[in-house]
Amino acid sequence: xxxxxxxxxxxxxxxxxxxxxxxxxxxxxxxxxxxxxxxxxxxxxxxxxxxxxxxxxxxxxxxxxxxxxxxxxxxxxxxxxxxxxxxxxxxxxxxxxxxxxxxxxxxxxxxxxxxxxxxxxxxxxxxxxxxxxxxxxxxxxxxxxxxxxxxxxxxxxxxxxxxxxxxxxxxxxxxxxxxxxxxxxxxxxxxx
Amino acid sequence: xxxxxxxxxxxxxxxxxxxxxxxxxxxxxxxxxxxxxxxxxxxxxxxxxxxxxxxxxxxxxxxxxxxxxxxxxxxxxxxxxxxxxxxxxxxxxxxxxxxxxxxxxxxxxxxxxxxxxxxxxxxxxxxxxxxxxxxxxxxxxxxxxxxxxxxxxxxxxxxxxxxxxxxxxxxxxxxxxxxxxxxxxxxxxxxxxxxxxxxxxxxxxxxxxxxxxxxxxxxxxxxxxxxxxxxxxxxxxxxxxxxxxxxxxxxxxxxxxxxxxxxxxxxxxxxxxxxxxxxxxxxxxxxxxxxxxxxxxxxxxxxxxxxxxxxxxxxxxxxxxxxxxxxxxxxxxxxxxxxxxxxxxxxxxxxxxxxxxxxxxxxxxxxxxxxxxxxxxxxxxxxxxxxxxxxxxxxxxxxxxxxxxxxxxxxxxxxxxxxxxxxxxxxxxxxxxxxxxxxxxxxxxxxxxxxxxxx
Numbered sequence: 004x005x006x007x008x009x010x011x012x013x014x015x016x017x018x019x020x021x022x023x024x025x026x027x028x029x030x031x032x033x034x035x036x037x038x039x040x041x042x043x044x045x046x047x048x049x050x051x052x053x054x055x056x057x058x059x060x061x062x063x064x065x066x067x068x069x070x071x072x073x074x075x076x077x078x079x080x081x082x083x084x085x086x087x088x089x090x091x092x093x094x095x096x097x098x099x100x101x102x103x104x105x106x107x108x109x110x111x112x113x114x115x116x117x118x119x120x121x122x123x124x125x126x127x128x129x130x131x132x133x134x135x136x137x138x139x140x141x142x143x144x145x146x147x148x149x150x151x152x153x154x155x156x157x158x159x160x161x162x163x164x165x166x167x168x169x170x171x172x173x174x175x176x177x178x179x180x181x182x183x184x185x186x187x188x189x190x191x192x193x194x195x
Numbered sequence: 196x197x198x199x200x201x202x203x204x205x206x207x208x209x210x211x212x213x214x215x216x217x218x219x220x221x222x223x224x225x226x227x228x229x230x231x232x233x234x235x236x237x238x239x240x241x242x243x244x245x246x247x248x249x250x251x252x253x254x255x256x257x258x259x260x261x262x263x264x265x266x267x268x269x270x271x272x273x274x275x276x277x278x279x280x281x282x283x284x285x286x287x288x289x290x291x292x293x294x295x296x297x298x299x300x301x302x303x304x305x306x307x308x309x310x311x312x313x314x315x316x317x318x319x320x321x322x323x324x325x326x327x328x329x330x331x332x333x334x335x336x337x338x339x340x341x342x343x344x345x346x347x348x349x350x351x352x353x354x355x356x357x358x359x360x361x362x363x364x365x366x367x368x369x370x371x372x373x374x375x376x377x378x379x380x381x382x383x384x385x386x387x388x389x390x391x392x393x394x395x396x397x398x399x400x401x402x403x404x405x406x407x408x409x410x411x412x413x414x415x416x417x418x419x420x421x422x423x424x425x426x427x428x429x430x431x432x433x434x435x436x437x438x439x440x441x442x443x444x445x446x447x448x449x450x451x452x453x454x455x456x457x458x459x460x461x462x463x464x465x466x467x468x469x470x471x472x473x474x475x476x477x478x479x480x481x482x483x484x485x486x487x488x489x490x491x492x493x494x495x496x497x498x499x500x501x502x503x504x505x506x507x508x509x510x511x512x513x514x515x516x517x518x519x520x521x522x523x524x525x526x527x528x529x530x531x532x533x534x535x536x537x538x539x540x541x542x543x544x545x546x547x548x549x550x551x552x553x554x555x556x557x558x559x560x561x562x563x564x565x566x567x568x569x570x571x572x573x574x575x576x577x578x579x580x581x582x583x584x585x586x587x588x589x590x591x592x593x594x595x596x597x598x599x600x601x602x603x604x605x606x607x608x609x610x611x612x613x614x615x616x617x618x619x620x621x622x623x624x625x626x627x628x629x630x631x632x633x634x635x636x637x638x639x640x641x642x643x644x645x646x647x648x649x650x
Binding site for chain 2: 155158162165166168169171172173175176178179180182183184
């Protein structure tokens with residue numbers, strides 16, 4: 004095989020790989036008969052209402068009214084990550100579902116939208132992302148007061164002290180047993 | 196001195212009598228209690244097989260009869276701490292004939308109470324989750340630590356002052372009792388002969404334990420209260436809960452002790468040692484704690500009612516006027532006011548009056564625990580219709596089995612261990628009739644702590 008043929012084969016394999024990767028990573032919405040397009044209000048700020056629109060249309064260009072879209076926001080709270088449903092909207096006669104959402108936190112937000120088009124059984128998904136600026140969060144709550152020394156260490160110290168005293172009581176029992184063993188028969192029996 | 200020695204012989208015979216003689220009524224009682232426990236075991240098997248769906252608990256009211264009974268049992272476990280430790284520290288000598296019974300009640304109530312937490316879990320293997328996934332920040336973990344420590348401390352505090360009496364049993368019953376009993380007394384008496392080093396060690400151990408056990412006991416019921424108070428529920432939102440629970444625990448502990456004392460006194464003819472004086476004195480303490488409970492209730496209800504935050508109106512309505520009104524009014528009038536009146540009136544200030552007051556308190560305090568648990572969860576957190584909770588036959592059966600287990604363990608205890616602290620009662624008696632003739636058996640280094648001079 005000459006160099007040109009080898010390059011042609013490599014190019015073909017590369018193109019095939021890229022195609023496979025594109026198919027594997029494409030959202031289900033793109034793989035279906037529905038085209039979905041999302042738009043989010045630019046310059047979103049914490050506490051201000053923004054509009055999230057999902058435009059659904061068939062591949063032939065006809066709009067898809069009456070389709071319910073559920074919006075999920077990827078969230079992280081107290082070390083736990085997951086998705087929270089932030090609302091639902093139904094597409095209007097132009098095939099657009101609008102959700103008014105007031106972001107509580109600043110930063111990068113990832114959205115996932117689910118819908119089932121009329122005449123179809125499978126849930127289809129489209130994703131988007133947007134950035135929110137402004138204050139760190141809408142609702143400020145006290146983060147707690149860190150008092151030096153008042154922590155698990157203190158709890159352990161108190162507990163250890165109590166158990167040490169109980170252990171000391173245990174040693175007293177050993178002392179009683181040993182004193183009985185060494186002077187059995189010689190000491191006065193005062194049990195009665 | 197002959198009279199003294201005759202008296203002491205009589206005391207020892209009274210303490211030994213339950214072990215020497217076992218009548219038909221004892222076995223009938225044991226059979227009945229075992230039957231109730233057996234029925235409870237069947238109910239528990241049903242719960243294990245079908246899950247917690249067989250109970251009245253659901254997602255909104257997820258605690259019910261089991262947790263109420265757990266709190267109740269942990270409460271009455273304070274009987275031993277109060278009578279044995281607080282009265283010992285405060286040099287009240289009249290306590291001596293009832294200390295052992297109080298310590299029995301403590302240990303047995305703790306065992307019964309802890310079992311209700313496991314029953315409430317549904318699947319007992321989930322106890323392991325406490326150790327695998329437990330977080331130090333959780334009051335549940337604090338509770339496990341406190342109860343474990345209290346149970347260890349209480350068993351130690353029951354056994355250590357019993358050593359001289361176990362030695363007495365070892366010596367007096369040697370050869371005339373079953374082999375396992377002889378072995379048990381030999382082992383638990385740990386070679387006690389009553390020599391000076393042993394008395395010193397015993398005295399110092401009791402002296403330390405009687406002080407240590409008080410804060411442990413207080414911490415236990417405080418932490419139990421925090422499980423409620425640290426949950427975001429309007430009726431439980433109170434900083435007073437810890438003190439309120441501890442007061443209620445001591446209150447119900449004295450009441451159950453009076454009831455147990457009355458039963459054992461009658462069953463084992465202890466009239467000479469457990470006298471009307473003991474019932475009346477305990478009645479006085481019970482009345483004082485009833486007054487404290489009335490104060491705590493007024494403080495709690497008035498502050499909540501004055502602010503009337505969201506949910507409180509619903510809570511007050513269910514307590515005073517609606518679903519829980521009969522129970523709540525019985526608790527207030529029958530469990531708090533009536534016992535005080537029974538103690539106040541000279542006509543009822545006797546054994547029967549005190550027992551009647553104590554029975555009222557025991558029933559009312561169980562109801563109080565039930566009301567706290569269920570009404571607290573019944574207040575809706577969101578605008579939905581409140582759910583109702585009604586215990587099922589499975590829950591009632593397990594409650595009956597728990598109470599039967601409590602009675603059975605006390606009954607069995609009385610047949611194995613000395614129900615009266617013989618050496619303490621003897622020491623107290625001798626100190627009264629011949630104050631200079633004897634030297635205290637225990638706590639020689641700290642006679643003022645051992646009750647060497649008080650009445």
